[in-house]
Amino acid sequence: MFKKIFISLIIITMLTGCSVTDLKDLKFKNKEVYNYLEKNYSIVDVESDNFEDVNIIDTENKRVFLTGERHGNKGNMKLREKFLKYFKKETDFKYYLCELSYSMGYFLNKYLETGDIEILDNIYKPLKGTYEWNQDNYNHWKMLYEYNKKLPKESKIKVVGIDIEHQPSNALRCMYDVLPKEEPKEKISEMINEFKAIMNQEKKVNHEGLKDFSKRLKKDIEENKKEYKKYLGDDLFIFNLVNNNILYRYEAYGKDNFNSIRDKRIYENFEKIYNEDPDEKYFGQWGDGHIYQREQREVKWMATLMNDSKGLKDKIVSIVYAYDDCKYMSKNNGSYEVKAMDNFNHELDLIKDFTLFKLDGENSPFNDELLWPYSYSIKKKGVTTDYFQYLVVIKGLDATEPLNK
DSSP: OOHHHHHHHHHHHHOOOOOOOHHHOOOOOOOHHHHHHHHEEOOTTTTOOOGGGTSOEEETTTOOOOOOOOTTBHHHHHHHHHHHHHHHHOOOOEEEEEEEEEHHHHHHHHHHHHHHHHHHHHHHHHTTTTTTTTTHHHHHHHHHHHHHSSSOOOOOOOOEEEESSOHHHHHHHHHHHHSSSSSOHHHHHHHHHHHHHHHHSSSSHHHHHHHHHHHHHHHEEEEEEEEHHHHGGGGHHHHHHHHHHHHHHHHTOTTTTTHHHHHHHHHOOOOOHHHTTTOOEEEEEEGGGGGGGSOOOTTOOHHHHHSSSSTTTTTTEEEEEESSSSSEEEEEEEEEEEEESSOOOOTTTTTEEEEEEEEEEETTTGSSSSOOOOSSSOOOOHHHHHHHHHHEESSOOOOBBBBOO
């Protein structure tokens, strides 16, 4: 039965862009696929801190560990916390790469240092209407605060947001927070005072006004970098990066190539962090496309660009999630509704709540063919493990719930 069912999995369209015809024409031995999978899977107990169920993941000589979700399902956070603890134990990674802006990471680190819940509440207020506005993600930071407290100082996890800015209010608050108490020198005082006027609501700006201000501020920083450095010190890095990320927001939003623009800027932000500390390790959970290590749907994703770089070539682990008979929290004009999520939709006998498959093992057919595990198609390019090396199937999990705040 398992063999017959898995034949349908291979023949039906798959997430990377092979068509049904492409897959029917693939010349591989089905028995080889079945035998391989039966020897290279594990049922994951997400409630346990025993990591024998995930130790089929190879961490040797790897630097960046990425998991990929479809937003809005309760299984996502269960796996995220399981993998965070596992990779921390196995690799002692330092940087938690999040699908969040640098400004959010800035305030999350303040929360992790202090436990001040008001900091967490303030950064979540502008997130209403986004996928981040859910109980599981909010409570995750509380968990991480308690977890981080128990770690030695030198091993504490630091959050790094490398996404473009999606909530300008958090971005502006971050920039304002790093301003010194003393007044700036005359050469840069006009821009700084205009910024303060915006923050004090003495000057009202709409989106176009903010875009114009950020452009002028960027130009002023470029022309007077020494003065800004004297005024802001090391915090010029934060001030400048966040302002640029505001501009990247306007660069990407509303464009047909939104994903290409966004992921290019995400990677550039990552490079800035990586170049400052190139020997460290990283973990993060993102929307699944961002962690593909090969160009897909005409997009060079974040992990694609990482894997194309000299320092990280073949040093990335990508673990994607697929969903069997699940539900998710869908956005709907600022509110939320529950919808079905079933992008795996193949009845495999061995699938339980969380089933982890290693796809890049010895003699794996996934190293030789593009066998795509999802229910939609993409262009046939490369082999499965060019994109990701592990797959977790989540079965029967419900949608996450909106944050009640």
